Amino acid sequence: MEELEKIKAQLQKFADDRDWDQFHSPKNLSMALSVEASELVECFQWLTEEQSQNLSPAQLSAAIDEIADVQIYLLRIATKLNVNMLDAVNQKIKKNALKYPVDKVRGSSKKYNQYDQADESDDAES
Amino acid sequence: MEELEKIKAQLQKFADDRDWDQFHSPKNLSMALSVEASELVECFQWLTEEQSQNLSPAQLSAAIDEIADVQIYLLRIATKLNVNMLDAVNQKIKKNALKYPVDKVRGSSKKYNQYDQADESDDAES
Amino acid sequence: MEELEKIKAQLQKFADDRDWDQFHSPKNLSMALSVEASELVECFQWLTEEQSQNLSPAQLSAAIDEIADVQIYLLRIATKLNVNMLDAVNQKIKKNALKYPVDKVRGSSKKYNQYDQADESDDAES
Amino acid sequence: MEELEKIKAQLQKFADDRDWDQFHSPKNLSMALSVEASELVECFQWLTEEQSQNLSPAQLSAAIDEIADVQIYLLRIATKLNVNMLDAVNQKIKKNALKYPVDKVRGSSKKYNQYDQADESDDAES
Numbered sequence: 001m002e003e004l005e006k007i008k009a010q011l012q013k014f015a016d017d018r019d020w021d022q023f024h025s026p027k028n029l030s031m032a033l034s035v036e037a038s039e040l041v042e043c044f045q046w047l048t049e050e051q052s053q054n055l056s057p058a059q060l061s062a063a064i065d066e067i068a069d070v071q072i073y074l075l076r077i078a079t080k081l082n083v084n085m086l087d088a089v090n091q092k093i094k095k096n097a098l099k100y101p102v103d104k105v106r107g108s109s110k111k112y113n114q115y116d117q118a119d120e121s122d123d124a125e126s
Numbered sequence: 127m128e129e130l131e132k133i134k135a136q137l138q139k140f141a142d143d144r145d146w147d148q149f150h151s152p153k154n155l156s157m158a159l160s161v162e163a164s165e166l167v168e169c170f171q172w173l174t175e176e177q178s179q180n181l182s183p184a185q186l187s188a189a190i191d192e193i194a195d196v197q198i199y200l201l202r203i204a205t206k207l208n209v210n211m212l213d214a215v216n217q218k219i220k221k222n223a224l225k226y227p228v229d230k231v232r233g234s235s236k237k238y239n240q241y242d243q244a245d246e247s248d249d250a251e252s
Numbered sequence: 253m254e255e256l257e258k259i260k261a262q263l264q265k266f267a268d269d270r271d272w273d274q275f276h277s278p279k280n281l282s283m284a285l286s287v288e289a290s291e292l293v294e295c296f297q298w299l300t301e302e303q304s305q306n307l308s309p310a311q312l313s314a315a316i317d318e319i320a321d322v323q324i325y326l327l328r329i330a331t332k333l334n335v336n337m338l339d340a341v342n343q344k345i346k347k348n349a350l351k352y353p354v355d356k357v358r359g360s361s362k363k364y365n366q367y368d369q370a371d372e373s374d375d376a377e378s
Numbered sequence: 379m380e381e382l383e384k385i386k387a388q389l390q391k392f393a394d395d396r397d398w399d400q401f402h403s404p405k406n407l408s409m410a411l412s413v414e415a416s417e418l419v420e421c422f423q424w425l426t427e428e429q430s431q432n433l434s435p436a437q438l439s440a441a442i443d444e445i446a447d448v449q450i451y452l453l454r455i456a457t458k459l460n461v462n463m464l465d466a467v468n469q470k471i472k473k474n475a476l477k478y479p480v481d482k483v484r485g486s487s488k489k490y491n492q493y494d495q496a497d498e499s500d501d502a503e504s
Contacts, residue, residue: 003129003212010219017228023298026189027170027178030163031297033196034412037156037163038290040203044153045283046275049426052153055207063152064209067200068218070159071211074196077166081181083190085197086129092194093136102143149424157423160286164416171409172401174301255381255464262471269480278441279422279430282415285448289408289415292455296405304405307459315404316461320470322411322452323463326445329418333433335442337449338381344446345388354395 004086008079011072026080033073040066130212134205137198152206159199166192256338260331263324278332285325292318382464386457389450404458411451418444 015021043063044052055063078085141147169189170178181189204211267273295315296304307315330337393399421441422430433441456463 007212007215007219014219014222018226018232025175025178026181027173027175028297030167030170030178031293031409034160034163034167034416035290035294035297037160037196038287038412041156041160041283042287044156045280045287047153049151049153052151052156053206055152060207063207064214065218067203067207067209067211068214070163070196070200071215072218074193074200075215078193080179081186081189081193083193085193086133088190088194089133089197089201092191092198093133093140096140100144106144154423157283157419160290161416161420161423164286164413167409168413171406171413259464259467259471266471266474270478270484277427277430278433279425279427282419282422282430286412286415286419289412289448293408293412296408299405301403301405304403304408305458307404312459315459316466317470319452319455319459319461319463320466322415322448323467324470326448326452330445332431333438333441333445335445337445338385340442340446341385341449344443344450345385345392348392352396358396 002086004075005084008075011076012079015076024076024080026077029073029077029080033070033077036066036069036073040070128212130201131210134201137202138205141202150202150206152203155199155203155206159196159203162192162195162199166196254338256327257336260327263328264331267328276328276332278329281325281329281332285322285329288318288321288325292322380464382453383462386453389454390457393454402454402458404455407451407455407458411448411455414444414447414451418448 012021015024040063043059043066075085077083078088138147141150166189169185169192201211203209204214264273267276292315295311295318327337329335330340390399393402418441421437421444453463455461456466
């Protein structure tokens with residue numbers, strides 16, 4: 001069994017042991033996931049981008065804690081929706097490769113943003 | 127090399143090919159992560175918990191897309207902060223086992239919530 | 253001067269007194285706003301919808317605290333981007349009235365969601 | 379009647395006309411609020427702080443749209459929980475003035491962050 005599937009089984013047992021499965025609807029888990037993602041954002045909100053690349057040991061340790069929490073809730077959602085995470089990620093990487101061809105998006109932040117925004121609305125003019 | 131490390135390398139190459147690494151500070155990536163987490167929340171916001179457990183194929187497919195996006199940005203952050211995801215998750219599971227002992231938290235939603243809230247403030251329990 | 257403009261001035265003074273204005277770029281404030289919004293989500297994540305409509309005094313007081321935090325950061329962003337909040341809201345309500353005509357969207361959750369999703373992608377066929 | 383109370387009444391009518399009130403539990407509305415807050419984050423995620431202070435007209439217009447959406451959902455939650463927004467904000471500003479006394483927190487980003495973090499855990503004040 002692959003690593004992530006092992007962790008999913010471990011987390012399911014953890015929830016079962018505590019009778020927490022009843023709270024773990026996909027809806028609720030998505031809320032918990034976004035809360036943990038925001039706790040990671042909180043680690044960086046008043047730092048400059050450069051500071052966020054040079055964390056102190058205490059800052060790094062706090063960030064790792066939140067990263068793990070996000071990963072845990074994401075795997076819980078994957079369990080509840082019967083999603084194989086590696087498959088999902090590999091499919092998305094392929095999609096993104098088509099959506100963002102190197103020769104079209106390579107380069108400046110400006111292009112990057114505009115491409116991104118165009119894509120949100122209607123992907124016109126292709 | 128383990129699976130997640132392989133994906134991290136793949137995603138790094140994807141960013142390098144597009145010269146996007148310049149935008150991928152931990153600060154910016156945490157923002158992108160939370161945006162993707164919210165797009166998953168959006169899938170469920172007007173559904174009941176029960177409906178969120180019984181998605182249509184179209185709803186499920188949309189949710190899987192967002193789950194993959196969250197996973198991808200989380201791995202990008204892990205790359206930028208030199209975090210091994212499996213180690214981080216395994217350490218967190220151990221921490222949680224100590225923090226939420228089965229005999230103390232098992233049971234009703236009420237206990238679950240109260241325990242959670244007490245823990246946020248000061249864990250007083252006296 | 254209208255009420256919200258008064259509060260914006262008060263909050264600006266609060267930041268100035270503490271020399272915090274240097275941290276209050278729109279980018280950083282948007283992060284802080286989303287963190288506060290998630291703290292409100294956290295109040296409700298393990299509650300049923302019905303429980304969220306019947307909060308205990310302690311739960312309500314915690315929620316009000318987060319609501320105020322969201323409002324405060326939202327007004328800070330409005331200050332930084334020179335936005336008059338009442339104008340912005342009134343314009344948006346007009347937009348929404350056109351976007352969601354009563355006879356088209358009135359009714360079931362299903363219609364509500366589908367309309368919402370269609371609107372995200374291409375707003376076709378009007 | 380004060381301005382915000384007028385808007386709350388308007389938004390209630392908007393929801394009633396569309397029979398949307400059934401979806402507007404505080405739980406669901408908190409989800410929608412955080413989704414809108416993230417859409418504002420999305421406006422800034424790849425911009426530098428400086429760029430976020432110098433938006434193009436199109437970028438500003440997009441940001442204003444999201445700001446209005448956050449305000450609208452926040453007022454919906456206030457309606458559902460019977461919260462007077464001005465009172466809530468004024469009380470919070472008073473709390474914050476006590477929590478962040480000028481002479482203690484004025485100055486560097488470092489102090490600002492440390493104070494903030496200390497406060498999260500136990501307000502030890504060493």
